[in-house]
Amino acid sequence: MRHLLDTESLSRDHAIAILDTAQEMSAVGEREVKKLPALRGRTVVNLFFEDSTRTRISFEAAAKRLSADVINFSAKGSSVSKGESLKDTAQTLEAMSADAVVIRHWASGAPARLANSGWIDAAVINAGDGTHAHPTQALLDAFTMRAHWAGLAGTPSVGGDLAGMRVIIAGDVLHSRVARSNVWLLRTLGARVTLVAPPTLLPVGVEHWPCEVSYDLDAALEKGVDAVMMLRVQAERMNASFFPSTREYARRWGFDDARLARLDALALKDTIVMHPGPMNRGLEISSAAADSPRSTVLDQVRNGVSVRMAALYLLLSGDLKSTPAPAPSAALPLVKDLP
Amino acid sequence: MTRTSAPSGDRTSGAAAPSPSRMVLSAADIDRALTRIAYEILEANKGSENLLLLGIPRRGFPLAQRLAAKLAATDPSIDPAAITGQLDVTMFRDDLAHQPTRAPQRTELPASGIDGKVVVLVDDVLYSGRTIRAALDALVDLGRPQAVRLAVLVDRGHRELPIRADHVGKNLPTSSAEKVRVRLAEIDGPGTVDEVVIEAGA
Numbered sequence: 071m072r073h074l075l076d077t078e079s080l081s082r083d084h085a086i087a088i089l090d091t092a093q094e095m096s097a098v099g100e101r102e103v104k105k106l107p108a109l110r111g112r113t114v115v116n117l118f119f120e121d122s123t124r125t126r127i128s129f130e131a132a133a134k135r136l137s138a139d140v141i142n143f144s145a146k147g148s149s150v151s152k153g154e155s156l157k158d159t160a161q162t163l164e165a166m167s168a169d170a171v172v173i174r175h176w177a178s179g180a181p182a183r184l185a186n187s188g189w190i191d192a193a194v195i196n197a198g199d200g201t202h203a204h205p206t207q208a209l210l211d212a213f214t215m216r217a218h219w220a221g222l223a224g225t226p227s228v229g230g231d232l233a234g235m236r237v238i239i240a241g242d243v244l245h246s247r248v249a250r251s252n253v254w255l256l257r258t259l260g261a262r263v264t265l266v267a268p269p270t271l272l273p274v275g276v277e278h279w280p281c282e283v284s285y286d287l288d289a290a291l292e293k294g295v296d297a298v299m300m301l302r303v304q305a306e307r308m309n310a311s312f313f314p315s316t317r318e319y320a321r322r323w324g325f326d327d328a329r330l331a332r333l334d335a336l337a338l339k340d341t342i343v344m345h346p347g348p349m350n351r352g353l354e355i356s357s358a359a360a361d362s363p364r365s366t367v368l369d370q371v372r373n374g375v376s377v378r379m380a381a382l383y384l385l386l387s388g389d390l391k392s393t394p395a396p397a398p399s400a401a402l403p404l405v406k407d408l409p
Numbered sequence: 410m411t412r413t414s415a416p417s418g419d420r421t422s423g424a425a426a427p428s429p430s431r432m433v434l435s436a437a438d439i440d441r442a443l444t445r446i447a448y449e450i451l452e453a454n455k456g457s458e459n460l461l462l463l464g465i466p467r468r469g470f471p472l473a474q475r476l477a478a479k480l481a482a483t484d485p486s487i488d489p490a491a492i493t494g495q496l497d498v499t500m501f502r503d504d505l506a507h508q509p510t511r512a513p514q515r516t517e518l519p520a521s522g523i524d525g526k527v528v529v530l531v532d533d534v535l536y537s538g539r540t541i542r543a544a545l546d547a548l549v550d551l552g553r554p555q556a557v558r559l560a561v562l563v564d565r566g567h568r569e570l571p572i573r574a575d576h577v578g579k580n581l582p583t584s585s586a587e588k589v590r591v592r593l594a595e596i597d598g599p600g601t602v603d604e605v606v607i608e609a610g611a
Contacts, residue, residue: 087512090512091512091513094497094512094513094514094515094516095513097515097516101550101551102550102551102552103549103550103551105550106500106501106550107500107501107546108499108500108501108505136500228515383500383510383513384510387505387506387510387511
């Protein structure tokens with residue numbers, strides 16, 4: 071694993087290695103000194119061409135907890151507004167010897183271009199590109215689900231997967247990189263995913279994705295579900311009419327108070343309600359649902375730091391850059407034999 | 410990385426055919442060494458007060474548990490679970506950038522914390538001393554112990570740092586080309602016979 075660009079190419083072993091590492095990282099937040107020296111002297115650049123609150127702060131916190139130096143860059147107020155190209159911006163960063171570049175870009179594929187074009191030598195982490203992928207969000211969602219799933223089964227979450235878990239991802243699938251990354255990762259981890267959206271908000275070719283598709287949220291809930299993930303209606307990307315009115319959307323595809331009560335009526339007492347944030351309260355999720363004990367919205371934010379620490383650690387430590395990745399656990403028994 | 414080189418049957422001959430490995434500590438030897446170390450720890454600490462045993466993953470942790478059980482056998486006031494912990498040092502190693510990525514292990518401290526305690530670090534093999542240096546750094550981030558001591562099952566020499574063990578199961582002169590393997594039932598699977606073997610380097 072040299073870069074983290076999407077979840078489609080992430081193997082099950084790598085995904086579980088990231089989640090297990092994140093599990094150990096999560097303990098750091100509860101210690102007296104909330105810092106590890108693992109990435110001391112490394113430089114992580116946060117390259118954000120698109121607005122973001124939690125992802126950028128989360129990456130910054132993660133890098134700082136690992137003792138890396140962080141340089142924040144946002145397109146607003148930089149030379150990008152003077153017309154500088156991605157290549158020139160990236161090579162400027164390279165000249166400042168960045169070891170990792172965390173990039174969010176409005177264009178799908180920008181991180182892959184950065185990683186594969188040979189412009190820069192640093193590890194590239196995709197922090198969301200256009201409507202393509204948002205791998206760390208999917209990993210933190212999977213981490214949150216795994217903690218819940220293992221808690222229900224009474225097993226330790228380390229080493230576990232999501233086998234048999236029923237997940238509904240509902241809302242604006244068309245514009246959602248979170249949904250795309252989650253579908254692939256959750257499939258890899260053994261969960262059964264159902265996408266629920268109005269037909270206008272489903273992308274072309276969705277029938278080839280490894281998931282089921284439904285237009286009816288109530289019917290999907292009836293079938294039983296262990297986690298419901300609501301997606302944000304991305305008004306900023308909507309330059310056409312995708313649904314008649316916000317009220318109709320909220321009534322048919324929003325997770326409102328009635329559907330929250332419906333979960334109790336269906337005896338789904340352990341079902342969690344997730345949202346990647348930022349939430350449009352009253353549109354895709356009601357306030358009662360967002361603030362209910364079922365909601366894992368804040369857990370997701372908390373887990374985001376751990377998962378991003380794990381990704382940065384696994385990409386930046388070790389000599390994976392030159393050799394094909396060995397299974398991380400396989401290296402452990404050798405501790406005593408190292409020179 | 411295979412550790413299947415130990416032939417079954419008579420291992421004391423030391424010259425078994427497939428791989429030249431030599432057993433230096435048998436299960437009974439390990440048990441006796443741990444018993445002696447347990448008494449030494451109590452003696453050095455003048456009792457069991459404020460003692461904390463922190464094992465370094467992976468094989469240091471079961472050794473710490475065994476030591477705690479032995480301490481409890483001599484002093485019934487000790488609750489072995491309450492004085493045993495696990496201290497992961499992966500993130501504090503000085504060779505992170507030069508070795509394949511290691512997955513961090515769990516750090517678990519007893520509820521009492523380590524402030525003001527006498528912490529005994531427990532590991533299986535003491536070699537370069539770099540693991541212990543990392544452990545000392547890791548401890549600093551967790552609190553301020555009153556004292557830190559080191560107990561190891563095997564000291565094989567070749568120190569690269571000014572570190573020494575307070576309690577040693579066995580001093581084992583080795584060449585740096587050789588490998589010292591410690592097998593413990595808790596880590597290597599049930600049915601494994603506890604032993605320490607020296608394997609000739611490849």
